[in-house]
Amino acid sequence: MDMEFDGATEKEAVQKAMDELKIQDFEYEIISETKKGLFKRPSVRIRVIREDDPSAFEPVERAMDEESDEEEEEFAASDTGKPENDMERDIISFVDGLSEKMEVKFVSEIVSRGNKxxxxxxxKTDEGSFVIGYKGERLDAIQIITSAYVLKRYSDKNIKVVLDVDDYRQERMQKILKDSIAQAKKVKSTGRSVFLDPLNSYERRAVHKAVGDMGGLATxxxxxxxxxxxxxFRA
Incomplete structure (x- = not known):
C-alpha cells in the first residue's frame, strides 16, 4: 500500500512520515511539488518506499542507460561573441527572440565553439538570478526550447547549443559533484542507499561517472x- 505525506516543505512532509510510521530511516520519492506563488502556498508530497511494498517504484534508468559519455571536445574562444555564419545568426536571433516572448531581458553572445x-x-543580463530561476529551472526551460529548435531546423548537422549565465552551470555542477561524492562516501561507510535531488540528464551523467569512479558503488x-x-547504493 502506498504511503503518501504532504507538507509545506520536503522536510515537513518527511517529519510527518516519521511521526506516523514511527520510523526514522526510510527511502522516499517526491511525487509532486508546488512552488510558492502570489496566490499559492508551497507544498510537497512524498511517497514512502517500503522494502516489503511490491509496488515500490522501479529504476527507469541505470548508469549505462544515460547518455553515453562524450569524448573530450576542444573549444576555441570567440573573439567577438558574435555569430560567424547564417546558421549561428539564425540561432542567436531565435534565442534573443525568446527574451521578448518570455519578458526576460538578456542578449546572447557566443563564448566558444567546439570542434565537434x-x-x-x-x-548576458543584469537579471541573472531571474533568468536562471530556482535551481536553474528558467534557464533549463530556455535551453529546452532552444535545443528543440536547433534539432528541428538543423537535424542534418551535428550541432549542440548550450546556454549559460555567467558560468552558472559550471558552478552548479561543481556543487552537485561535491555533494554527490560526500553522499557516496556516506553510502560506502554505512551501507545505506541515498537519493539525490532531481537532476537533468547532463548533471546525472556527470554524477554517474563521478560515483562510478569511486569503486564499490552503483547508481x-x-x-x-x-x-x-x-x-x-553499494554495488
Whole structure:
C-alpha cells in the first residue's frame, strides 16, 4: 500500500512520515511539488518506499542507460561573441527572440565553439538570478526550447547549443559533484542507499561517472520527465 505525506516543505512532509510510521530511516520519492506563488502556498508530497511494498517504484534508468559519455571536445574562444555564419545568426536571433516572448531581458553572445559542433552561448543580463530561476529551472526551460529548435531546423548537422549565465552551470555542477561524492562516501561507510535531488540528464551523467569512479558503488536514476533522482547504493 502506498504511503503518501504532504507538507509545506520536503522536510515537513518527511517529519510527518516519521511521526506516523514511527520510523526514522526510510527511502522516499517526491511525487509532486508546488512552488510558492502570489496566490499559492508551497507544498510537497512524498511517497514512502517500503522494502516489503511490491509496488515500490522501479529504476527507469541505470548508469549505462544515460547518455553515453562524450569524448573530450576542444573549444576555441570567440573573439567577438558574435555569430560567424547564417546558421549561428539564425540561432542567436531565435534565442534573443525568446527574451521578448518570455519578458526576460538578456542578449546572447557566443563564448566558444567546439570542434565537434558544440556552441557555448552566454545570456548576458543584469537579471541573472531571474533568468536562471530556482535551481536553474528558467534557464533549463530556455535551453529546452532552444535545443528543440536547433534539432528541428538543423537535424542534418551535428550541432549542440548550450546556454549559460555567467558560468552558472559550471558552478552548479561543481556543487552537485561535491555533494554527490560526500553522499557516496556516506553510502560506502554505512551501507545505506541515498537519493539525490532531481537532476537533468547532463548533471546525472556527470554524477554517474563521478560515483562510478569511486569503486564499490552503483547508481540508478528514478522518476519521470526531464528531471530524475539518482539513487546511490553499494554495488
Amino acid at each position: 559542433g558544440k556552441i557555448n552561448v552566454n545570456l 540508478e536514476s528514478y522518476g519521470n520527465g526531464l528531471l530524475k533522482r539518482i539513487k546511490i
